[in-house]
Amino acid sequence: MSRDINVLLVGVGGQGTILASRIIAYVVQANDLSVKLSETHGMAQRGGSVVTHLRAGEEICSPLIDEGQADIILSFEQLEAWRWLPYLKKGGMVVVNSQVIYPVPVILGYQKYPENILEKLKKNIPRTFAVDALALAREAGNERTVNVVLLGVLAKNLEFDQSFWLQALESILPARVLEPNKKAFLLGYQES
Amino acid sequence: MEKVLMSGNEAIARGAYESGVKVASAYPGTPSTEILENVARYEEIYAQWSCNEKVALEVGIGASIAGGRTLVAMKHVGVNVAADPLMTLAYTGVNGGLVLVSADDPGMHSSQNEQDNRRYAKFAKIPLLEPGDSQEAKDFVKRALEISEEFDIPVMLRTTTRVAHSLTPVSLEEPGEVLLKEYIKEPQKYVMIPAYARVRHKLLEEKMSRIKDFNDNNPLNYIQWGDKEIGIVASGISYQYVKEALPEVSSLKLGMPYPFPENLVREFAAGVQKLFVVEELEPFMEEEIRALGLEVTGKEIFSATGEINAEMIRERIGNKTESAPVKLEDYSGEEIPPRPPVMCPGCPHRGVFHTLKKLKLIVTGDIGCYTLGCLPPLEAMDSCICMGASIGAALGMEKANPELKGKIVAVIGDSTFFHSGITGTLDIAYNLGSSTVIILDNRTTAMTGHQDHPGTGKTLKKEESKAADLHRIVNSLGIERVTEADPLNLKEVKEVIAREIESPQSSVIIFQKPCALLEKKDKPLVVDEEECSYCKRCLDIGCPGIMNDWEAEKVQINPDLCSGCSLCQQLCNAGAIRKAGDNLE
Structure with a gap:
């Protein structure tokens, strides 16, 4: 059971969290671990806060990660990392895209977007990796590779060999978007 | 054997394929939608979206009578719509096996209530199977069809959101050959006039008694002995939580919780010092256990609302925790702005709700993306109960309080109108109502992920079909005042609504514009x-x-x-x- 890995992928509906979780699942399975994923569908997807639970290990029963039990939070947006932080366990790691997407109450001026989230994250969680994934995705030639940039950062911090990740990209992504995604992955990998 | 990661819904579709299902039907609804979307990928199966769940089940009944194995899928509240045929289908029984998938939504991730449809199995007197992961979801479809055919009875397969939308490993098998059964005319079995139904009801009671005996020795239900101080009865996803939280205790897993396997439960209860039952929502199994005169702890420690998780079980039964939260400084959950779902940029519903608010109208709402029109800043919705309810509710309001006349509009989507808005509109016309019905026609079933419906002119299998004409349908219901307008033209929206609401006759406005997610974006x-x-x-x-x-x-x-x-x-x-x-x- 010592190899159990709990990754909580959080973001905003439409950011590609589900695809990212499938890629991690592929890598985990290629390393002979069992995996379970749990996703958000339906109403919440319309620009709402979305979360995918990914649990890997020798034997996994529950598909859900409970509060205080995530090894890693992989966040596609600052505020979402902050929102889901109580799910992280002591000694856990946060990989966070520094991108800001305002929720509607902020857009309308009802509520403030919390200030200095990245600083506060770093203060609370020594293992915080903040990365401007949107900039790196642009550098890779496709803005929609934000999710794969973040996977690159994550990959550097997990025990699985890089080759598994590249293999996962090749088998899951359509050929026409493979190159920018590989580039995005490596940019993220180097960044961390 | 090859193991593939599949969602519960994909696995149910695979199960239908492997067990030779001939016909599958459904109306989309979270968390069930992906079942039929995946079934449709198998050429061997005829699959269709029906207008609503009642028709879906009726199509299934016909397919079964004709001798084909059949799968019908819907979300929990869909079973309410299909309840009429279901209750009598239990009497008639089946020819080809029939499995009804009910996808329940504890916690209401995407639903208007969290009713527990296990109660429907008991109500209708049909067997209930509850898978806890994708492997079981696939395998249980096959078992359900076999039980259906063996005992001549429809079978309910009940999933919940966490089973439907979790991906877990599945071993695939090749489909065995399942032949169409012969169709035999049997009016005493299928024509439910009172004289025949009385006989069938007796037969149903006898069948259920036999199935109960069968279920005491059913391998889908099994005991795992461990520490005998604690014994836990669980089914479905709750069993996974129990194994995660307390793998050391004794457990009784019920893959088929109804009809309740009394002898097996008694045996288990006798072997443990303290008996618990872990189940989300209703005390369904708890009541059955208590009816046996056994002592059990269940809803005293687990709520009848929302979901359960492993940590709750660890704490409340095992008196321990695995949670090791980070100590957070400078952290206040209250300062974190919520991120509720919203209408997308460019959504054609937005301008209509903005106008309804400006005109200070009473809006009876319905189920779809447009239900989001109730939230700030639009806040233009006064009620939302179920599919189709907007229209009848509008009529009821004006009949109860004449002062509200001329101030009420019913708002309904295109797919929802085809689902159950037509009869309500007919009711307004027939009963001389004056309410205005607004059909927000975005040319798709948007909320569940853009499924086709009778108005789109495409079937689930992507065949070209005849597109139903809303305007002509409404006319033929007896409503002459029908206006079509552009929902992205605010001036037009306001003029049309103001004019139609003033009219003493009933009227319908059709705002037609495709869902923004299906359209190419214009320049920002x-x-x-x-x-x-x-x-x-x-x-x-x-x-x-x-x-x-x-x-x-x-x-x-x-x-x-x-x-x-x-x-x-x-x-x-x-x-x-x-x-x-x-x-x-």
């Missing part, structure tokens, strides 16, 4: 900072593409989100909003 709009007077009128529509920078006292448009729909431009008195690249006049 920009705000001219010089011209902007910060009147904030553009913020009234609650578009996520418009940002209120209250410190700088400016509004900005996010070019990545803006679809160029121009609603905000139409609201701007200062003329400060225009297409990117256009020159200021």
Whole structure:
């Protein structure tokens, strides 16, 4: 059971969290671990806060990660990392895209977007990796590779060999978007 | 054997394929939608979207009588719609096996209630199977069909959101050959006049008694002995939580919780010191256990609302925890703005709700993306109960309180109208109502992920079909005043609604514009900072593409989100909003 890995992928509906979780699942399975994923569908997807639970290990029963039990939070947006932080366990790691997407109450001026989230994250969680994934995705030639940039950062911090990740990209992504995604992955990998 | 990661819904579809299902039907609804979308990928199975769940089940009944194995899928509240045929189908029984998938939604991730449909199995007197992961979801479809055929009875397969939308490993098998059964005319079995139904009801009671005996020795139900101080009865996803939380205790897993396997439960209870039952929502198994005269702890420690998780079980039964939270400084959950779902930028519903609010109308609402019109800043919805309820409710309001006459509109989507809006509209026409019905026709079933429906002219299998004509349908129901208008033209929207609401006759307005997610985006709009007077009128529509920078006292448009729909431009008195690249006049 010592190899159990709990990754909580959080973001905003439409950011590609589900695809990212499938890629991690592929890598985990290629390393002979069992995996379970749990996703958000339906109403919440319309620009709402979305979360995918990914649990890997020798034997996994529950598909859900409970509060205080995530090894890693992989966040596609600052505020979402902050929102889901109580799910992280002591000694856990946060990989966070520094991108800001305002929720509607902020857009309308009802509520403030919390200030200095990245600083506060770093203060609370020594293992915080903040990365401007949107900039790196642009550098890779496709803005929609934000999710794969973040996977690159994550990959550097997990025990699985890089080759598994590249293999996962090749088998899951359509050929026409493979190159920018590989580039995005490596940019993220180097960044961390 | 090859193991593939599949969602519960994909696995149910695979199960249908492997067990030779001939016909599958459904109406989309979270968390069940992906079942039929996946079934449709198997050429061997005829699969269709029905107009609603009642028709879906009736199609299934016909397919079964004709001798084919059949799968019908729906969300929990869909079973309410299909309950009429279901209750009598239990009497008639089947020819080809029939499995009804009910996808329940504890916690209401995407539903208006969290009813526990295990009660329907007991109510209708049919067997109930509850898978806890995708492997079981696939295997249980096959078992359900076999039990259905062996005992001549429909079988309910009940999943929950966490089973339907979790991906877990599945071993695939090749389909065995299942032949169509012979069709035999048997009016005494299938024509439920009282004389025949009385016989069938007796037979059903006898069948259920036999199935109960069968279920005491059913391998889907099994005991795992461990520490005998604690024994836990669980089924479905709750069993996974129990194994995760307390793998050391004794457990009784019920893959088929109804009819309740009494002898097996008694045996288990006798072997443990303290008996618990872990189940989400209703005390379904708990009541059965208590009826046996056994002592059990269940709803005293687990709520009848929302979901359960492993940590709750660890704490409440095992008196321990695995949670090791980080000590957070400077952290207040209350300061974190929520991120509720919203209508997308460019959504054709937005302008209609903005106008309804401005006109201060009473709006009876319905189920779909447009239900989001109840939230600030649009806040233009007074009720939302179930599919189709908007229309009858509008009529009821004006009949109860004549002062409300001329102030009520019913709002319903296109797919929802085909589902159950037609009869309500007919009721308004027949009963001389004056309410105005607004059909928000975005040419798809949007909320569940863009499924086709009778109005789109395409079937689930993507065949070209005859597109139902809303205008002509409404006319033929007896409503002469039907107006079609552009929902992205605010002036037109306001004029049409104001005119139709004044009319003493009943009327229907069809606002037709495809869902913004299906359309190519137009050039984004920009705000001219010089011209902007910060009147904030553009913020009234609650578009996520418009940002209120209250410190700088400016509004900005996010070019990545803006679809160029121009609603905000139409609201701007200062003329400060225009297409990117256009020159200021």
